[in-house]
Amino acid sequence: MEYNEEEFLMLSGLQHFLFCRRQWALIQIENQWADNLRTVDGALIHQNAHDSGFRESRGDRVIVRGMKVFSRTLGVSGQCDVLEFIRSDDGIPLEGREGLWRPYPVEYKRGSPNSQSGDTLQLCGQAMCLEEMLCCSIPEGALYFHEIRQRKVVQFTEELRQKVRDSLLEMHDLYRRGHTPKGKPTKSCNACSMKELCLPKLMNKRSVMEYLRQGMGDGT
Numbered sequence: 001m002e003y004n005e006e007e008f009l010m011l012s013g014l015q016h017f018l019f020c021r022r023q024w025a026l027i028q029i030e031n032q033w034a035d036n037l038r039t040v041d042g043a044l045i046h047q048n049a050h051d052s053g054f055r056e057s058r059g060d061r062v063i064v065r066g067m068k069v070f071s072r073t074l075g076v077s078g079q080c081d082v083l084e085f086i087r088s089d090d091g092i093p094l095e096g097r098e099g100l101w102r103p104y105p106v107e108y109k110r111g112s113p114n115s116q117s118g119d120t121l122q123l124c125g126q127a128m129c130l131e132e133m134l135c136c137s138i139p140e141g142a143l144y145f146h147e148i149r150q151r152k153v154v155q156f157t158e159e160l161r162q163k164v165r166d167s168l169l170e171m172h173d174l175y176r177r178g179h180t181p182k183g184k185p186t187k188s189c190n191a192c193s194m195k196e197l198c199l200p201k202l203m204n205k206r207s208v209m210e211y212l213r214q215g216m217g218d219g220t
Helices: 013-019 021-028 037-049 119-134 158-177 187-191 200-204 208-218
Strands: 055-057 061-071 076-093 100-109 140-145 150-155
Touching: 013 021, 013 119, 013 158, 021 158, 061 119, 076 119, 100 119, 119 140, 119 150, 119 158
Parallel strands: 100 140
Antiparallel strands: 055 061, 061 076, 076 100, 140 150
């Protein structure tokens, strides 16, 4: 199956989706958004990383920023923060350069490593897009954490790739149906910029209809 461009979802949505399906739906389906300190700080960090005019050579490494990627198979499009091409015998040819070069995506993140985040999922999605576009194999990439100034290498295992596929299938299904899932309040809600739009505490309350029915019943 292949998706048309009109059906493409945002690749960055993978991170939102894993964090909270309701948050993703509010952004992608209902076109709602709200900033807080974390999101503004993260946006500032990504400004330089998305400078598509940036290109640098460092010996056996060519570095580009803000490269646009897409996949008709997955039905997504987005940008790589940083894409490094490393000279390698199992790489691909680059116009104007001798030898072969292996793509190596690097995603910039504001904080520190968190196993519960969708960072690795988003990075793997970028690699899968690049593999489809460039007809190559990309076994690994890296997450760069601005808070600790360190990289974390991510192996693109088959398990991780399948999680990307499964997540995107569910995302496309929700988008087609225009369905925003209910949220389950957690401690993470307090740090979410969408808290005032989502109103997670109301998820555990009675519905307005239930409230009115009870009120009408009591008055008879």
